[in-house]
Amino acid sequence: MNSVWHERVQKIYGAAIGRPRRDLVTPALILDLDVVKSNIKHMMQRLSTMKAKLRPHIKCQKSPELALLQIEAGAIGVCTATVWEAIVMSRSGVQDVLIANQVGGRQKIRALAEAATEGHFTVAIDNGRNAQDLSDATQAADSKLDLLIEVDVGMGRGGVRSAEEAVALAQAAAKLPGLKLRGVQGYEGHCMLEPDRAVRIQKAVAAMDYLGTVIDRLAAEGFACEVVSAGGTGTYDITGNNPRVTEIQAGSYVFMDNFHGNLVPGFSRSLTVLGTVVIQHGETLVLDSGRKSVGIDFVLPTMVDYPYYQAHYFAEEHALFFVDQRCPLRLGDTVELIPGYAPTTVNLYDAYHVVEKDAVVDIWPICPRGPGHGGFLTN
Numbered sequence: 001m002n003s004v005w006h007e008r009v010q011k012i013y014g015a016a017i018g019r020p021r022r023d024l025v026t027p028a029l030i031l032d033l034d035v036v037k038s039n040i041k042h043m044m045q046r047l048s049t050m051k052a053k054l055r056p057h058i059k060c061q062k063s064p065e066l067a068l069l070q071i072e073a074g075a076i077g078v079c080t081a082t083v084w085e086a087i088v089m090s091r092s093g094v095q096d097v098l099i100a101n102q103v104g105g106r107q108k109i110r111a112l113a114e115a116a117t118e119g120h121f122t123v124a125i126d127n128g129r130n131a132q133d134l135s136d137a138t139q140a141a142d143s144k145l146d147l148l149i150e151v152d153v154g155m156g157r158g159g160v161r162s163a164e165e166a167v168a169l170a171q172a173a174a175k176l177p178g179l180k181l182r183g184v185q186g187y188e189g190h191c192m193l194e195p196d197r198a199v200r201i202q203k204a205v206a207a208m209d210y211l212g213t214v215i216d217r218l219a220a221e222g223f224a225c226e227v228v229s230a231g232g233t234g235t236y237d238i239t240g241n242n243p244r245v246t247e248i249q250a251g252s253y254v255f256m257d258n259f260h261g262n263l264v265p266g267f268s269r270s271l272t273v274l275g276t277v278v279i280q281h282g283e284t285l286v287l288d289s290g291r292k293s294v295g296i297d298f299v300l301p302t303m304v305d306y307p308y309y310q311a312h313y314f315a316e317e318h319a320l321f322f323v324d325q326r327c328p329l330r331l332g333d334t335v336e337l338i339p340g341y342a343p344t345t346v347n348l349y350d351a352y353h354v355v356e357k358d359a360v361v362d363i364w365p366i367c368p369r370g371p372g373h374g375g376f377l378t379n
């Protein structure tokens with residue numbers, strides 16, 4: 001892919017192309033393309049028996065290259081957490097982008113309405129005032145936006161809290177120029193990490209049953225839902241089997257960090273951080289990859305080749321592990337870590353070192369990263 005972002009990171013990190021993955025300047029973010037492709041293939045194979053299509057959530061990936069790889073494999077578009085991610089994806093050639101969140105704030109709404117003069121965007125809403133602001137911005141920009149009403153199916157974050165609220169919002173949105181209501185989003189995030197699969201199934205089915213009642217109410221009031229967007233990595237094969245659900249928003253399946261762990265079978269770890277042993281005292285081993293290099297939210301990282309050694313502590317620039325005499329690692333050796341949490345790991349880096357058969361074959365940009373706005377802020 002030839003984008004301005006791609007060219008920029010090629011200039012900075014391109015010298016690494018051709019090097020073995022163990023021989024990079026550390027900390028380095030490594031993406032194993034063979035594993036990524038096998039994860040995508042597995043997801044597409046599993047979904048091929050279900051009605052729902054894949055619309056991967058790219059908030060953890062932030063990679064136009066990864067998005068297009070999934071679309072090439074059959075994904076119908078992407079969903080994003082932020083308006084900036086949405087604009088980058090659209091400008092990178094993704095033709096159908098859902099912002100699976102509410103967009104709030106004058107500049108962000110304006111940026112979205114302006115981007116919609118060139119690309120196709122759908123955005124989640126759960127509030128009439130927000131719908132009015134979106135409509136006003138489309139009128140100013142001379143553009144159009146599609147909408148999904150977000151329904152809270154038990155997570156307690158975004159989303160209308162009842163079928164009555166959904167109907168009232170649909171009626172209000174129908175009167176607003178520039179907006180077209182296409183359906184609902186019901187992200188069952190509260191079920192995603194339930195370790196007991198039977199309980200997860202029960203909770204996810206209940207969430208989608210409730211969403212079904214809201215869909216029925218909307219239909220009865222004249223608002224048929226052509227799009228029903230839900231699901232994530234932990235529930236893709238449960239929610240994807242619901243005949244009303246048209247698309248699944250799984251994203252982490254591409255990486256499978258320690259947080260998502262072995263939640264669902266068939267996927268492997270593709271994302272690692274290469275660190276160097278910089279300090280060694282007896283059985284305390286210190287890597288140069290602290291929490292400014294690897295996400296530690298919720299679950300701690302582990303060493304790929306030594307999963308049985310516990311991480312003791314992650315300082316800003318240091319990762320402390322307690323090992324024993326059998327550990328062959330010595331000062332200067334490199335070792336790969338599986339991130340505790342991939343989204344906050346990826347967000348720390350400019351680029352992925354993309355590897356195939358253990359050698360770096362490409363450098364892919366991570367964009368837009370940080371709270372940065374990708375150069376799209378107007379004022």
Ligand SMILES: Cc1ncc(COP(=O)(O)O)c(C=O)c1O
Binds near residue numbers: 057100189
């Ligand atoms: C609205 C929404 N959909 C889908 C996802 C994707 O979940 P996962 O990365 O677990 O597949 C998330 C994750 O936070 C989300 O917020």
